[in-house]
Amino acid sequence: MSIRHWKKAAAAGVILGLIMMMAPVIAHHASTPFYDSSKRVEIEGAVTRFVFRNPHAFLYLDVTVGNGDTSEWQIELGAPVGLRRMGWTPDSLPTGMIVKASGQPSRADGSQGLCCVRMTKADGSPVLEGGRVEERTPAR
Amino acid sequence: MKPEGNNKELIKSEAIGYTKDLLVKITVGTSVLVLLMLYSIPKLGAQGIDDHIPDLAGIWDGSPRARPVNGENVPWGEDNFPVLNERAIAYQQVWEEIMAPKYDCQPASSPAIQYDPYHMLVTQWPDRVLFRYEKDDQLRTVWLDGREPSATDFSIQGFSVGYYEDDVLHVTTTHFVFDVAGFDDYNGIPSSSQKVITEEYWRDGEDLKVTLTIEDPMFLRESTAYTTRWVAGREGYKLAAYDCDPESSRASVRFYPSKYK
Numbered sequence: 001m002s003i004r005h006w007k008k009a010a011a012a013g014v015i016l017g018l019i020m021m022m023a024p025v026i027a028h029h030a031s032t033p034f035y036d037s038s039k040r041v042e043i044e045g046a047v048t049r050f051v052f053r054n055p056h057a058f059l060y061l062d063v064t065v066g067n068g069d070t071s072e073w074q075i076e077l078g079a080p081v082g083l084r085r086m087g088w089t090p091d092s093l094p095t096g097m098i099v100k101a102s103g104q105p106s107r108a109d110g111s112q113g114l115c116c117v118r119m120t121k122a123d124g125s126p127v128l129e130g131g132r133v134e135e136r137t138p139a140r
Numbered sequence: 141m142k143p144e145g146n147n148k149e150l151i152k153s154e155a156i157g158y159t160k161d162l163l164v165k166i167t168v169g170t171s172v173l174v175l176l177m178l179y180s181i182p183k184l185g186a187q188g189i190d191d192h193i194p195d196l197a198g199i200w201d202g203s204p205r206a207r208p209v210n211g212e213n214v215p216w217g218e219d220n221f222p223v224l225n226e227r228a229i230a231y232q233q234v235w236e237e238i239m240a241p242k243y244d245c246q247p248a249s250s251p252a253i254q255y256d257p258y259h260m261l262v263t264q265w266p267d268r269v270l271f272r273y274e275k276d277d278q279l280r281t282v283w284l285d286g287r288e289p290s291a292t293d294f295s296i297q298g299f300s301v302g303y304y305e306d307d308v309l310h311v312t313t314t315h316f317v318f319d320v321a322g323f324d325d326y327n328g329i330p331s332s333s334q335k336v337i338t339e340e341y342w343r344d345g346e347d348l349k350v351t352l353t354i355e356d357p358m359f360l361r362e363s364t365a366y367t368t369r370w371v372a373g374r375e376g377y378k379l380a381a382y383d384c385d386p387e388s389s390r391a392s393v394r395f396y397p398s399k400y401k
Binding site (some may be wrong): 026029030033034035051053054055056057058074076081082084106107108109111114115 | 211326394397
């Protein structure tokens with residue numbers, strides 16, 4: 001591939017990436033009552049459960065904390081009825097898979113939830129082959 | 141013997157005449173009946189072909205391909221946000237997002253379900269129009285045959301009647317049950333059994349458009365309306381089952397910092 005073609009491909013990728021990041025996915029409820037959009041939290045952990053059901057898919061991770069214990073985090077994703085159209089399936093996040101996620105933390109004291117995440121495999125590649133890493137834009 | 145023979149001939153001739161008369165009467169009677177039935181079919185089936193019936197049938201895409209995603213400020217903005225009465229404001233003051241019955245999988249209803257960013261399938265039959273929503277697996281039937289709701293026809297989606305006029309489908313829906321989040325799912329505004337939704341559907345080129353008006357004197361000082369559109373669904377698209385899962389529906393509720401103990 002020539003440099004010109006690489007440039008075109010890169011530009012197309014950037015445009016596609018921007019479009020995908022901006023495109024709000026199907027919403028059942030607004031995220032703001034549950035998650036604090038002014039904060040950002042990053043976690044890395046092993047998948048323990050991926051509940052691929054409407055109205056929202058949820059991913060559960062065991063995250064290792066300082067003393068070696070694990071702590072469960074719950075990540076809210078989009079509606080499977082929409083995620084399926086982007087190639088997601090119930091097998092996209094198998095148990096034991098290590099993922100990195102950064103997103104808005106949940107509001108309730110002591111809770112460990114995230115939404116609106118940017119999510120990758122441990123090596124930084126998209127969870128879904130060819131897919132985006134930015135999960136969704138808040139619905140308001 | 142001859143007279144007897146003449147009598148027989150006479151009887152035979154009268155019988156033939158009677159049969160002919162009967163056949164004529166049956167034929168005429170049947171023809172009149174068929175004509176009457178043909179004449180009455182369009183009336184039974186709501187409307188005839190002169191009523192400019194628009195082609196609304198098909199899969200319609202209401203996802204972000206067609207419009208912004210729904211939310212607290214969409215489709216209700218500064219220009220059309222409803223004027224609430226004191227009763228509605230009192231409800232809003234005790235409102236918390238987690239009270240919304242959608243967190244227990246109760247389906248969305250009008251005027252929210254029309255704006256939810258999902259696909260829908262419209263089917264036009266002579267006596268009804270069917271709106272099948274992908275969101276929440278809901279089906280609304282708009283009756284075109286002149287029937288009226290009975291006192292027991294209250295439901296989440298209400299009772300819809302309609303008619304075609306000048307390429308527009310007009311729908312009026314009443315008989316909604318009380319819904320604590322029945323205005324739009326986002327703003328803590330309830331709707332009552334006095335809620336009336338009127339919709340006008342029409343084709344605008346390749347798009348399907350609706351203007352929806354809501355009135356509910358129990359909570360709103362005056363009616364308000366929005367207009368939105370659907371684009372044609374991609375070829376071959378089939379509605380997916382929603383199958384709302386109560387666990388997934390309620391999974392984020394524990395993240396809400398409730399003011400009530």
